[in-house]
Amino acid sequence: MEQFRIRIEWTEPDPDWDGLDAATWGRVGFFVGDDCITSNHPADSRVPGDSEFLEGPISGLAEWVADNFVHVLWAIRTPFPIEEIGVNAPPIPGLRQASSGWSEYPIDCDMNQMGVWQHRHTFGHADSPLALPSIVFLPEPRYVALAVDYPNTALDPTVRFTAPSSRPWPHLYVVRKEQLEEELGTFIERVINQASSTEEAKKWAAWLSNRWERSRSEAADPETRIRVALGDELSSIVRDARSTHPRIADTLADFLLDCSSSVREISSFLTEQLSSHLEPGGPDGAAWRRIANSGMDLSAPLFEQGYQLARRVRSFLREEVAPLPTITALLARVDVERDEPVHTTAFRAAAFGGRRFARIVPSADDERMRSVPSYRFAVSAALGRLLAAACIDPSKPIATAHGRYARLLETRRANAFAVELLLPRRVLEVRASVIREEGRVPQALCEDYGISQSAANWHAYNAGVLSLRA
Amino acid sequence: MAPELQLTLLKEALEDPDAGTDCHGFPRKLWNALGGVVFVGVSANCNPPEYNCYPEVPLTALRSVLLERAERSVDTFTPAKAD
Numbered sequence: 001m002e003q004f005r006i007r008i009e010w011t012e013p014d015p016d017w018d019g020l021d022a023a024t025w026g027r028v029g030f031f032v033g034d035d036c037i038t039s040n041h042p043a044d045s046r047v048p049g050d051s052e053f054l055e056g057p058i059s060g061l062a063e064w065v066a067d068n069f070v071h072v073l074w075a076i077r078t079p080f081p082i083e084e085i086g087v088n089a090p091p092i093p094g095l096r097q098a099s100s101g102w103s104e105y106p107i108d109c110d111m112n113q114m115g116v117w118q119h120r121h122t123f124g125h126a127d128s129p130l131a132l133p134s135i136v137f138l139p140e141p142r143y144v145a146l147a148v149d150y151p152n153t154a155l156d157p158t159v160r161f162t163a164p165s166s167r168p169w170p171h172l173y174v175v176r177k178e179q180l181e182e183e184l185g186t187f188i189e190r191v192i193n194q195a196s197s198t199e200e201a202k203k204w205a206a207w208l209s210n211r212w213e214r215s216r217s218e219a220a221d222p223e224t225r226i227r228v229a230l231g232d233e234l235s236s237i238v239r240d241a242r243s244t245h246p247r248i249a250d251t252l253a254d255f256l257l258d259c260s261s262s263v264r265e266i267s268s269f270l271t272e273q274l275s276s277h278l279e280p281g282g283p284d285g286a287a288w289r290r291i292a293n294s295g296m297d298l299s300a301p302l303f304e305q306g307y308q309l310a311r312r313v314r315s316f317l318r319e320e321v322a323p324l325p326t327i328t329a330l331l332a333r334v335d336v337e338r339d340e341p342v343h344t345t346a347f348r349a350a351a352f353g354g355r356r357f358a359r360i361v362p363s364a365d366d367e368r369m370r371s372v373p374s375y376r377f378a379v380s381a382a383l384g385r386l387l388a389a390a391c392i393d394p395s396k397p398i399a400t401a402h403g404r405y406a407r408l409l410e411t412r413r414a415n416a417f418a419v420e421l422l423l424p425r426r427v428l429e430v431r432a433s434v435i436r437e438e439g440r441v442p443q444a445l446c447e448d449y450g451i452s453q454s455a456a457n458w459h460a461y462n463a464g465v466l467s468l469r470a
Numbered sequence: 471m472a473p474e475l476q477l478t479l480l481k482e483a484l485e486d487p488d489a490g491t492d493c494h495g496f497p498r499k500l501w502n503a504l505g506g507v508v509f510v511g512v513s514a515n516c517n518p519p520e521y522n523c524y525p526e527v528p529l530t531a532l533r534s535v536l537l538e539r540a541e542r543s544v545d546t547f548t549p550a551k552a553d
Contacts, residue, residue, distance in 0.1 A: 019514055019515070021522070057522075059515070060512055060522075098529055099527050112531065115529040115533055116531075118529045122529070125526070125527070125529060126527075127512060128512070129512065129522045129524050155524075155525040155526065155527070156525060203515075204515045
């Protein structure tokens with residue numbers, strides 16, 4: 001897991017600037033792992049000066065952090081469907097997408113909500129005259145994804161940014177939330193200390209210090225976290241559950257993070273599902289639990305974790321490369337029940353797991369569930385979510401969902417699990433010459449393995465079998 | 471941008487309803503737009519107030535009114551009348 005770092009060097013201010021701006025004048029550089037994400041050169045190509053730092057007043061960046069700290073860490077649900085991200089789909093919205101009014105996003109996205117979300121998640125937006133690349137934070141419960149991209153050059157910034165050579169932009173980094181929290185805290189406290197050392201900026205330092213204390217308290221408060229993570233409407237479902245079904249409230253909150261807001265229509269169904277799964281029952285040592293107990297390398301990249309889990313399932317089934325039978329038969333072999341589909345568009349397939357038994361619930365209303373390959377993929381991905389959750393914390397009840405609004409990082413692992421489970425990489429490697437010749441995974445092979453061609457091609461690309469995305 | 475025009479734009483600028491006030495109690499953020507460009511004025515926390523103004527993507531509740539204002543041409547600019 002990479003680390004996010006902000007480096008500051010205090011310098012003599014430009015003589016045209018005074019007051020607070022001069023008091024917090026410095027050079028600031030942002031780094032993720034070994035990558036500098038603020039490498040820049042002057043927009044005027046006649047002026048020399050490649051640098052990893054930006055120079056100017058830093059106070060505005062500190063104000064942005066203080067104001068948006070709780071959102072950067074805890075505003076997990078997004079006003080746009082996460083699923084649209086990826087190959088042949090819009091990227092995570094950054095400043096360039098915002099400039100064009102998010103025209104690549106579905107028309108059912110609320111543009112006002114998009115604006116509020118974008119401001120709160122884009123580092124330094126509208127708070128500092130320092131030009132920055134587009135750095136967008138997407139928090140999840142334990143990790144935060146950072147989507148880094150070029151800014152909108154129509155705004156005429158005085159510098160031009162250069163992406164790290166090995167990681168062209170847009171690029172998604174993943175950092176541990178605790179590390180990000182600590183780094184942002186260190187950053188803001190350094191700026192406050194610097195301002196406190198000059199008479200003319202002391203008042204501002206005290207003012208920001210109060211705001212910062214308030215933000216930190218908010219970010220540490222469990223109820224605030226849930227409200228910010230889910231939004232007012234869905235967090236009220238959790239609040240109600242705390243009084244009527246207190247044992248399931250935390251699990252319910254976790255589940256809602258993966259759903260669209262239409263999930264409120266099935267809140268009583270969810271309460272019933274979760275209540276029943278917290279009761280002990282079913283066979284001890286169910287197959288899915290045994291598979292999960294064999295572990296997963298949590299330090300590996302998410303897609304690799306998904307592949308590992310899929311190979312464990314296949315190994316358990318003693319089906320290393322053969323096409324899998326029907327999904328219902330697969331689930332039965334790993335002791336997971338398949339429930340009747342439920343009428344909802346909140347998710348595509350949900351997975352619930354107690355100490356001893358588990359169940360997958362498909363959606364009856366999601367359009368993609370009408371296609372057999374999409375259905376197989378969604379249910380497989382939900383199984384991947386179930387197994388990953390059981391690996392990460394075997395003691396917790398599990399309630400997760402796969403669908404348009406499911407969490408980005410969990411979805412990445414679940415998608416990798418599903419694609420490797422349905423069509424093992426070894427099959428692609430054996431058929432590599434045919435795949436390369438056709439420039440895509442042959443349709444007949446996709447049909448044999450019950451997988452869509454787009455998913456198979458994506459897998460072949462990631463496996464290095466296809467050099468260009470088909 | 472000419473200093474007079476900049477001053478006029480600041481006078482008719484809209485306060486960001488979500489930004490609150492700066493450490494002296496002045497509006498923390500102002501927005502305006504002209505000639506296809508949306509500007510934000512960010513308080514420099516001075517008394518009397520001063521604002522650092524620069525082009526910015528209008529991610530604010532004022533977005534639609536700012537995009538309308540951005541359609542005004544610099545040549546024919548007359549400040550919006552107060553409500």
